[in-house]
Amino acid sequence: MSNIKPNQLSQQAKPFHDAHSNAVEVTDIPLALYIHIPWCVKKCPYCDFNSHELPVDSQLSMYDEYVDALLQDAAMQQILTQGREISSIFIGGGTPSLLPIAQYQRLFDGLRKYYQFSSDIEITMEANPGTLEHAPFAEYLEVGINRLSIGVQSFSAEQLTTLGRIHNPTQALSAIKAARKAGFERVNVDLMHGLPEQTMSEALDDIQMAHDAGATHISWYQLTIEPNTVFYRSQPILPNEDRLADIEESGQILLQNLGYCNYEVSAWSGAADKPCQHNVNYWQFGDYLAIGAGAHGKVTIGQDIIGQDIIGQDIGNEMATDIWSIDSENTQAGIYRFSKSRMPKSYIEYEEAHVQDEASISAPKMVGWQAIDEEELVSEFMLNALRLHGGVAWSLFEARTGLSYDSIAIQVATLIEQGLLIDHPEQLQPTELGKRYLNQILRAFL
Numbered sequence: 001m002s003n004i005k006p007n008q009l010s011q012q013a014k015p016f017h018d019a020h021s022n023a024v025e026v027t028d029i030p031l032a033l034y035i036h037i038p039w040c041v042k043k044c045p046y047c048d049f050n051s052h053e054l055p056v057d058s059q060l061s062m063y064d065e066y067v068d069a070l071l072q073d074a075a076m077q078q079i080l081t082q083g084r085e086i087s088s089i090f091i092g093g094g095t096p097s098l099l100p101i102a103q104y105q106r107l108f109d110g111l112r113k114y115y116q117f118s119s120d121i122e123i124t125m126e127a128n129p130g131t132l133e134h135a136p137f138a139e140y141l142e143v144g145i146n147r148l149s150i151g152v153q154s155f156s157a158e159q160l161t162t163l164g165r166i167h168n169p170t171q172a173l174s175a176i177k178a179a180r181k182a183g184f185e186r187v188n189v190d191l192m193h194g195l196p197e198q199t200m201s202e203a204l205d206d207i208q209m210a211h212d213a214g215a216t217h218i219s220w221y222q223l224t225i226e227p228n229t230v231f232y233r234s235q236p237i238l239p240n241e242d243r244l245a246d247i248e249e250s251g252q253i254l255l256q257n258l259g260y261c262n263y264e265v266s267a268w269s270g271a272a273d274k275p276c277q278h279n280v281n282y283w284q285f286g287d288y289l290a291i292g293a294g295a296h297g298k299v300t301i302g303q304d305i306i307g308q309d310i311i312g313q314d315i316g317n318e319m320a321t322d323i324w325s326i327d328s329e330n331t332q333a334g335i336y337r338f339s340k341s342r343m344p345k346s347y348i349e350y351e352e353a354h355v356q357d358e359a360s361i362s363a364p365k366m367v368g369w370q371a372i373d374e375e376e377l378v379s380e381f382m383l384n385a386l387r388l389h390g391g392v393a394w395s396l397f398e399a400r401t402g403l404s405y406d407s408i409a410i411q412v413a414t415l416i417e418q419g420l421l422i423d424h425p426e427q428l429q430p431t432e433l434g435k436r437y438l439n440q441i442l443r444a445f446l
Contacts, residue, residue, distance in 0.1 A: 024333075024402040026302035031084040032281045033115070035070065035107075036292030037096040038344045041130070044164040051094040065348045067103045071110040073291040073340065073364045078114045080289060080299045085118040088278035091125040091145070097134030104143045122277040124149055124188075129167040129175035137182035147276075148179050149188040149219070155209045156202050159195050162236065176213040186273055188217040193251060194244050195223055196236035203247045204254055211258050216273035220251060221266035265387050283384045284392055285400040291364075293347035296339045298372075300400075303333045335377060335401070339368035375446075377401045378408060382445045386438055391422070391429025411444045 040051045055062070089111075111117075124147040127134055134140075137148070152172045153163055160168065167175075179187050189210040193203045210218055222244065225231050239247065252262065260268035263275045264283060281288065290297030341347045347364050372380065381401050385392045394405055405412075415421040420434035420441050434441055 024300060024302075024399065026082050026300050027084060029084075029300055029400060030087045030281050030284075030286040031081060032088045032090070032278050032286060032288040033074075033086050033111075034278075034288055034290045034292075034295055034297065035089065035091045035096075036290070036295040037066075037091060037093040037099050038293045039098050040093065040095045041098070041128075042164065042166055054098070063100060063103050066344065067099075067107050067110075069348045069364050070107060070291050071114075074111055074114045074289075076364075077289045077291070077297075080301075081115060082302055082304065084287075085116045086121060086289075087118045088122040088281060089124070090278040091123075093126055095128045096125050097127040101135035101139045101143070104140070104145070108143050122147055124276065124278055126151060127175070127179075129172040137179045137184060141183055146184070147186040147188070148184050149190060150175055150179065151190045152176075152206075152210065153190060153192045154195060154202070155206050156195075159198065159202065162196050163192070164230075173209065173213050176210065176215060180214040186216050187214060188219055188276065189213075189215040190219045190221075192221060192223045193247050194239055196238055198239055198247070200243075200247055200250060203251055207251055207254050207258070211270075216270045217276065218255065218260060218268045218270070219266055220255065220268060222248070263389060265389075280388070283387050284396060285381050285384055290338070290340065292340065293344045294340060294342040296337065296368075298335065298337050300335050301333055332371070335372045337368065337370050337372060340364055341367050374403065374407075377403060378445050379442065382442055385428060386430055386434075386441060389430075389435065391427050394426055394428050397428065408445065415441055415444055 038051055039054045041054060121144075123145045125140060125145045126149045129150055129152055140148070150172075152167075152175075153165060154160055155169045155172055157169055176187060176189060191206050191210060193206070195202075207218065207220065223238070225235055225238075238244075255262065255268050259271040261270075262268050264279070267276065267279065269275050287299045288297055289299065341364060378401070381397060385396070397403070397408075398405060412421060415434075416423045419431055420437060422429045422431055422434075430438065430441060
């Protein structure tokens, strides 16, 4: 993401509305919030997320400073709600359960001052199965967190060691059971398959054990080797393609037999649960604010807030504008990406400026703010929407991108003829063949 502030946006960015565009009603676009907690006890060798091992000299004041920064960040982004409620929150990391429960209480007390939560808001927190890193699960319920995502990855002691996880199988099983006993009705369990030298029975046992322990939702995804990871530099021996295919097919059959519904590539909701609302919002190209070190957001800007600043006052000096204002001269209504400083230290050391009445405002640095042009809008919408096996309504394409169906009609017709998209006037959905060749569909929209 480039270092571009709204008042420096390139005039080459394509306008939101042209001959192939429709008006977008911002208030109809769901709005979510992502919160990033960047620390881990230990960095896993497969992980390429923005996570950092806890400093050896870490102190409780570090958490105070970080939550202060999160709340300042939230205040700065309040204007971007444009009157909308927050429909879901996802707390990711890192290991979010490292943040003390008292800090979560302070965080949510503050967030409710800046944002209106929907009455049925879904609030998910990622949790480590280790017993030393998190508070009793009931305390998370008390602050408003109502869905847990527990990063188990495997119930094999040998595989957990290979993956660099700090928990053991007993702790993993205990964490799931303790969460359900505490009152969590929705508990996702993250599991990996295609692990180094993994057998079929190991992969299937992981699914069965998660289900038996009380998982209501399972995220079952294949281990991939990503750049900038330990596994990339020293690659383990993974199952060959034939074994991977067998494991995937058998795992899917088992999940179906256990009553889980595969609504997205790697997401399975149980009979007593439902799809993760927050992730579905991503895949349906909704908006999401983002606070925390390295957090990325996406937001649709309506004409009504162009020319306003981050706190709804006339800042009127250059230093404040450098923090972040929505500049009416160069910023058009449209869809924007943004990101925050990756390093926790840099994120906490946020900028400060003075407004006209000499009061000060402070905010974590906005290191990226960029309009998404028309070509990117099409490819990003498709990249997300086609992950959903049930697809999305064609009307959603127009409502979320501001583009007309006519602008992609030729590509769609070709893909239907090739048997990759279902021939339906109201629904964008891959065929069974299309699910296997999603990359070919996506290339058509590049």
